[in-house]
Amino acid sequence: MKKNIAIIMGGYSSEYKISLKSGNVVYNTLDKEKYKPYRIHIFKNKWVFVNDKDEEFPIDKNDFSVLVNETKINFDCVFNAIHGSPGEDGYMQAYFELLGIPQTSCSMYQAALTFNKRDLLATLKPFGIKTAESYYLNFGDAIDKDAIIAKVGLPCFVKANKAGSSFGISKVYKKEELQAAIDNSFKEDNEIIIEQFLDGVEVSVGVISYKGETLVLPITEIVSENDFFDYQAKYEGKSQEITPARISEDYARKVGLEAKKIYETLKMQGFSRSEFIFKNDEPYLLEVNTVPGLTTESILPQQAAEAGISMPNLFDNAIEEALIN
Incomplete structure (x- = not known):
């Protein structure tokens, strides 16, 4: 009997358009002989199942079911394709855990962290993971620009602390540019992180749970045509994403x-994609994504393809791993 798979997509953040693209790729890729996929749009004002005629049917949040033509549909598993909140920050994970519905991403705590x-x-530092010097601000804090520059130097990056796809991020070269960059980041989040600029090769490393084992996928080198790997570079073709990366065996091993180590230390599940920059021949962690892009152009599917894993196999494995766990 085919399993009902709810593919959740959309979300509450600026990343919702990218999430809809990822979710539709999953919907069109899943093996229809094995699964019965349903596109579930999650927005602040509505949670709905959207059929192939673009008709909408409201989700019953009490048990995450849907009534279609007087037939109640329950789901065997949820495929999480929501980038940003509430799919990547722990909220949906907690909800499905309370309902006892398996889902493909990591658990609530790992997602929130x-x-x-x-x-x-801060959590990974005691485990020896190297990171850039950073300075933190909460909305409403006094802004001491001299103290910021003394800590992280110039140029530096000003980032929304809880955002993805390079929303709310700026590269700052001069003290006079700091305030505008901070204001821009606060549009996305009420916490920001200001980081030292690391000048080196940038790479993205996919790690997944595949057939019960932790698998490191072939590494991708990021070469942006823009000043850094911003939204245009990520989604509008303003970058080269070279898989496998043009780095030494030593760099690739490290x-x-x-x-x-990060994946296993945090007891992750499902997909992850970690971003690093090499400085003095050592990898420095920038961030970890737990619901990475899943379009045909996205980095993780590129890496899986290089490893000989097709998109149908990648998505099928994610569901099977969720059902086992």
């Missing part, structure tokens, strides 16, 4: 071990 950049970096 990795989504909060400064808490993640960064692969660090990415795997």
